[in-house]
Amino acid sequence: MPQRPRRILRRRWATTEGWRGTRAGMWAWLVQRAAAVALLAVIVLHVRTPYWGGVQALLLALVLLHGLLGVRVILLDFGLPVRWHRLLLVLAVALAAVIFAAVWGWRWS
Amino acid sequence: MVLKVFRWSPGFRERIQRFWVPAKEGMTVLDALVDAQRRLDPTLAFRYACRVGMCGSCGMVINGRERWACRTLLKSLETRIVTVRPLYHFPLIRDLVVDLAPLAEQTARVGATFVPKEEPAAFARVGADAPERRRIDPAIECIGCGLCVSACTMVANDERFPGPAALNRLFTVAADSRDAGHPDRAAVLFSEDTLTRCHSQANCTDVCPMEISPTESILALRRRAVRGLLS
Numbered sequence: 055m056p057q058r059p060r061r062i063l064r065r066r067w068a069t070t071e072g073w074r075g076t077r078a079g080m081w082a083w084l085v086q087r088a089a090a091v092a093l094l095a096v097i098v099l100h101v102r103t104p105y106w107g108g109v110q111a112l113l114l115a116l117v118l119l120h121g122l123l124g125v126r127v128i129l130l131d132f133g134l135p136v137r138w139h140r141l142l143l144v145l146a147v148a149l150a151a152v153i154f155a156a157v158w159g160w161r162w163s
Numbered sequence: 164m165v166l167k168v169f170r171w172s173p174g175f176r177e178r179i180q181r182f183w184v185p186a187k188e189g190m191t192v193l194d195a196l197v198d199a200q201r202r203l204d205p206t207l208a209f210r211y212a213c214r215v216g217m218c219g220s221c222g223m224v225i226n227g228r229e230r231w232a233c234r235t236l237l238k239s240l241e242t243r244i245v246t247v248r249p250l251y252h253f254p255l256i257r258d259l260v261v262d263l264a265p266l267a268e269q270t271a272r273v274g275a276t277f278v279p280k281e282e283p284a285a286f287a288r289v290g291a292d293a294p295e296r297r298r299i300d301p302a303i304e305c306i307g308c309g310l311c312v313s314a315c316t317m318v319a320n321d322e323r324f325p326g327p328a329a330l331n332r333l334f335t336v337a338a339d340s341r342d343a344g345h346p347d348r349a350a351v352l353f354s355e356d357t358l359t360r361c362h363s364q365a366n367c368t369d370v371c372p373m374e375i376s377p378t379e380s381i382l383a384l385r386r387r388a389v390r391g392l393l394s
Contacts, residue, residue, distance in 0.1 A: 136379045
């Protein structure tokens with residue numbers, strides 16, 4: 055008797071149900087990837103308009119976000135307990151905000 | 164309260180069926196499903212056994228998150244509409260019932276079985292406070308409920324990725340000094356679809372009712388692999 059093809063459900067990302075229950079670690083991963091893609095576009099913009107403050111600020115924000123979320127992953131890779139991953143996410147975003155605010159105050163205000 | 168339940172049988176289209184169930188104090192999602200099945204639709208299929216959070220057979224996706232139905236109080240969901248779906252990434256059998264056989268298949272595929280050394284000591288002593296035991300102990304309580312595999316987004320993207328449960332099991336034997344190493348392990352571990360495929364999202368860790376961290380086990384395996392390459 056021929057076997058029916060197996061039916062396997064996957065999260066449908068185009069639906070709200072698919073995103074329901076999305077957790078901190080997933081957001082951290084997504085934001086880091088999104089920042090990387092956005093960086094490609096902003097770097098091109100920055101090369102064309104190097105003295106435009108808005109683009110400089112956006113570039114800095116994306117570099118901080120992407121870089122510090124990357125440091126978070128490296129720290130987990132090197133053996134920091136995984137149960138700290140949410141705390142590390144908060145620290146990475148907070149540190150990015152503090153550095154951004156400091157540079158903003160010094161450079162663009 | 165309203166239960167919105169995923170229904171599907173081979174040869175039929177999937178649908179969401181609504182059941183109106185009177186919520187009572189202390190009622191769990193499993194209680195609500197049993198009530199719906201007994202009073203409203205005896206064809207509703209779901210799996211359960213112990214009903215007290217020991218067997219892990221009632222794993223489902225409840226309001227978007229993998230949980231055991233028997234350990235999920237309706238009150239804790241803080242909503243009167245509860246959506247219940249089968250676990251993701253497993254072959255569907257019917258309604259909320261999935262085939263968990265891939266768990267065992269993936270565990271066998273990565274060589275996560277104990278292989279004794281050729282010249283075993285009469286008794287291989289691993290003390291209660293030995294560092295080796297302290298590393299392994301948190302990972303050995305897996306009862307194979309499949310919640311971690313359902314929550315893992317990488318399983319969805321790469322069919323060759325063994326998933327968190329199999330890799331967690333692999334860690335428990337690979338870190339055991341009495342184990343000689345399965346011949347299949349190295350090829351699996353160093354393939355691009357295994358250890359490097361985990362992106363440390365910790366979804367598996369977040370949903371595990373046994374408080375195991377498969378992410379931790381995968382990262383530990385990765386460190387062991389790197390040390391092996393460098394030594």
